[in-house]
Amino acid sequence: MTALRQAGLILLIAVGLAGVTAAVHPKRPPFLAPPRDPNEVTLAQTKPWAGNILWVDARSESEFAAEHIPDAVCLNFENWNEQFPKFLDRYSPGQRVVVYCSAISCQLSREIAAKLKASGVDGTYFLEGGWEAWKQQNHP
């Protein structure tokens, strides 16, 4: 049997296995739209928290340097060890922490928010639409 034919058979088996996973796996993803997380907030939802929000920018440092929400802290996976202590210096208990990344398709803010929660930072949320949503609303 040629390698290409073998590759075709492997593909068929993988498609079957993926189908079973998609049908019965308890942790299968939703297939039509990204899952809605209770920690996801819209810009409108953050309005009542004005003055008590610590914004966290989960994008890269170069994107952060280019432009960011005023007074935001740059914190992502790559600079976590270096920036997390600085974040703690700025954070005060009871404050809302809202993490954002670049756009609605970006899931990074969700992950950084989860990591902050796991590190004991309560009241952590992530922004729907991220930086693009904020920019659109503040500088249309």
Place this chain on the structure above:
Amino acid sequence: MEAAEPPMSPVTQSMANRPILRIGRLLLRLAIAALFLFAAITKLVDPSSFAQQIANYQLTPWPATAVLSVFLPALELCVGISLLLGRWEGGALVWVAILLTIFSGALLSAIVRGLSIDCGCFGRSIENTGTLWPLIRNLALLVVTGFLWFSRNKK
């Protein structure tokens, strides 16, 4: 009348004369099998979480991302089992090369766009591996895959 045997490549001829090369080849094949099986299992444990990691690359719309989150681990699992058992090795190596090329392209695009994301290569089992080292590892694995391809027994 006997059928003519396919000609051996220079690499295969060299290996036929050197058992140490045959053993080295077997170990490399098993190492790639183990790597793909580990990658598949860590992703299959939580496809939802893997879907989020794919979404971080911002390359595909959500429905395609969700499909990839169940399809890629399934393919990696099949490839890993095939290489482990030494069956359909040629076909499995074709997929190893295709997958490593696609993964490398995604990693490179993330680096070019300055995205600060986790590779997602092994689900959540190994966090914060960045993108540069996984790219270098993938390119090294592509070289190994090339060696396995050209030295395989085509009979």
